[in-house]
Amino acid sequence: MTAPAEDPTVGESSEGAVLGRILARLGASHALVGPGDDAAVIAAPDGRVVATTDTLVHGPDFRLAWSSGFDLGWKAASVNLADIAAMGARPTALLVALATPNGTRLSFLEHLADGLRAACDALAPGCAVEGGDLTVSDTLTIAVTALGSLEGRAPVLRSGARAGDVLAVAGELGAAGRGLAILFDRFRDAAAEPVPVDPDRLTPAEQAAVAAQLRPVPPIALGAVAAQAGATAMMDVSDGLVLDASRLASASGVTVDLGASSLGPDLPAALTGGEDHALLAAFGPGVELPRGFRVIGRVVGRSSHPVLVDGAPHDGRAGWDPYRDWDAHSG
Ligand SMILES: [Mg+2]
Structure with missing residues (x-):
């Protein structure tokens, strides 16, 4: 069976094409330098950065039979945002590393990007995906790093x-x-x-x-x-x-x-x-x-x-x- 031309798999696409499809869904950057360069530049007026990371791995952390791409993007964002919030901080940026099987459809990754964006917009306005990485793996893995600002407050330990x-x-x-x-x-x-x-x-x-x-x-x-x-x-x-x-x-x-x-x-x-x-x-x-x-x-x-x-x-x-x-x- 061949893929519809408009919805190829990761393996049928170039990295640039995959990235382009994802970036188009992420919404506006809030960073000084957003996605597209070697690294993002994120303002930290407080002088301190709250940082956390959490990885979702197919198998122990989710099953594709139960979770849509949107669900996964939403959950990967929200669990990281929660760790920033738990320090008493406001989330400012997410970095997302995706390892996907070659057969993953680009439409699935678009929905994942939609879920990331929707969770940020709904739960942490002003926070967006500001960078990340794409690679290939037999096991779908979504690793999110979240950054946050204490806005002058002491962290709550x-x-x-x-x-x-x-x-x-x-x-x-x-x-x-x-x-x-x-x-x-x-x-x-x-x-x-x-x-x-x-x-x-x-x-x-x-x-x-x-x-x-x-x-x-x-x-x-x-x-x-x-x-x-x-x-x-x-x-x-x-x-x-x-x-x-x-x-x-x-x-x-x-x-x-x-x-x-x-x-x-x-x-x-x-x-x-x-x-x-x-x-x-x-x-x-x-x-x-x-x-x-x-x-x-x-x-x-x-x-x-x-x-x-x-x-x-x-x-x-x-x-x-x-x-x-x-x-x-x-x-
Ligand atoms: Mg926690």
């Missing part, structure tokens, strides 16, 4: 929570985890291989959970807002609330006590579901919480367990770990 602080969260807890469970339970064939999602087989709530998994919507702008409001510690919840709260508690030398009644009707999903990229933050006693944050617990003096739920120790091991969990789900 994981280590600043103190006994007496309140623990609060902005964004969803558990929806993406429920979505992943739906994908694994209902959209795999007899050989346990992923098959495309049929929305007609899902209730509206289930569709929302799957969407939360494939296209998470972290509250990016609230990271800087929390920093301005005096958050003492912050991180994004990527691997499940209990696991990530235990990291914050350990870094701060405290214990956090979560209130089960504040975590919604699906407590197991809220406690252990990963990939929502909600913002978990501690605020000093008496601080008025910024709009968008809700109290889910309190910070107490260090005890034998980093995380308690209603005062009782909770096993912090539950949570998403790509190295452990893909095989467990697949096996």
Whole structure:
């Protein structure tokens, strides 16, 4: 079968042609020197740059049967934007390295670029893809580096929570985890291989959970807002609330006590579901919480367990770990 002339594969195209198709979809640059030269030049008026990177690999991190090109671009951007936000910073630029199989259609890469752009426009206006790299690989891999500005503020670390602080969260807890469970339970064939999602087989709530998994919507702008409001510690919840709260508690030398009644009707999903990229933050006693944050617990003096739920120790091991969990789900 030959490809339509207007939608060749990467292997049938030159690097310049592939790049041209992608760049045309990325929207306006916000950099001093944007895409097209050897490197981008990005303003950093604060004098400091917040930097993070996160890689999505076909297999452990996503499956093409479940994720469209748009989904992947959106997710690759949003998970990196969340790490910038979690420092109390505003995202300023993304750099994107793509390794694609030779048979990848250019239309797929266009949709991926659309997803990157849409996530930046929706979640972090003023941030855009300012550079990147293209190469060929048997395994589709999307590596994104995100940069951000503290705009004169101190970074909000994981280590600043103190006994007496309140623990609060902005964004969803558990929806993406429920979505992943739906994908694994209902959209795999007899050989346990992923098959495309049929929305007609899902209730509206289930569709929302799957969407939360494939296209998470972290509250990016609230990271800087929390920093301005005096958050003492912050991180994004990527691997499940209990696991990530235990990291914050350990870094701060405290214990956090979560209130089960504040975590919604699906407590197991809220406690252990990963990939929502909600913002978990501690605020000093008496601080008025910024709009968008809700109290889910309190910070107490260090005890034998980093995380308690209603005062009782909770096993912090539950949570998403790509190295452990893909095989467990697949096996
Ligand atoms: Mg993080």
